[in-house]
Amino acid sequence: MRKGWLLNLVLLVIVSLLVLLAIFTPGLEKPAPELPSLTELNAKQVKRIRIEQANKESIELVKDAQATWQITLPLAVEANDFRINSMLELLSTKKYKKLEPSSVKLDELQLVTPKVKVTFDNLTVALGTTSPVNETMRYVQIGQAVSLVTDTFYEFMTGEPVKFASLSILGKNPKITELHTPNYHLTSENGVWKLVENKEENVETSADTLNAMVDNWQHTQAISVSLYQESPSQGEVLLKLGDRELKFQIISIAPEFVLALPEKKVQYQLANHQVEKLLHLPIKKAAVTTPTPTEEVVAPVEESPVEEAPAEPVDPNVFLDKEDEDAESVDDAPADLSQPTPETAPPPEVITQPMPETSMQQ
DSSP: OOHHHHHHHHHHHHHHHHHHHHHSSSTTTOOOOOOOOOOOOOOGGEEEEEEETTTTOOOOEEEESOOEEEEESSSSSSBOOOHHHHHHHHHOOOOEEEEEGGGTTTTTTOOOOOOEEEEEETEEEEEEEESSOOTTTEEETTTTTTEEEEEESSSHHOOOGGGOOOOTTOOOOOOEEEEOOSSSSEETTTTEEEEEEEESSSBSSSHHHHHHHHHHTTTOOEEEEEOOOHHHHHHHHEEEEEEEEEEEEEHHHHSHHHEEOOOOOOEEEEOOHHHHHHHHHOOOOOOOOOOOOOOOOOOOOOOOOOOOOOOOEEEEHHHHHHHHHHHHHHHHHHOOOOOOOSSSSSOOOOOOOOHHHHHHHH
């Protein structure tokens, strides 16, 4: 029992020492409480933005009834949502440091005549210079308060008005009801697309093809947007979207594909491959026939008849002379005694008898 109590006492002492060490060790401080948002304005509730740049035209943006931002001054086109949302992030940022009013010199921070002033509804934010110590931090003034804020918004609040335009050439969620290009004309009847006119040959005109062409136009994004520069038109494209219509002028097809909206003072540069997707119906593909599997039948090979050479006429006198020569050769040839010829019988055997000695002596 005593050993158990001693062990518990030692553990208690160790834990107490660790707690005291954590509390009184220099440099170990409690984390600072999270800062509130830079402003109390809710970005989702903002309906109007005005941007004033030194020596440039003011830019006004308004959120319409469909919650889509539109440029109203000095242009009249749909705005770029990404750029607008990047500006609105300034209102709720928590990456800032408030400066003491006594240490602030507005002229040194370029806040007496700020480079840019942005007004969100009725709240104005003045943008000054960057910190000499850290260029990623920028001085901003809201009312009388000056703060040093992490700069992720300045580039989105500056630039020419056209830079605030959307890259979508038809805007957000367009509903095309008629499409008329130099090569084909489509209309929608009760949600079904029909080909009214076609000036190209050997092209696809199926329902799926027509739907795909309309879909190409509805989702087309430009590479860049610039101010309209008056140029000779190479054709016109008319699109009806409900109660409004857009008339695009084809400024260039190659080397750059450019469509312009002169009445809106803008033009769009598109990727070159969009020429075929927007201005031409697809060419019909050649039909591919697949042979049906059949048994292989081997045809008998016919032998070609061999032509015999015509027989030459034979001279009978030559033939008779040949027979005479053969007969003479047979007579002159030595007889073969080893085998008797069937035509002649063998000669009879001659038997000789010896003569008696007496007669020889006489």
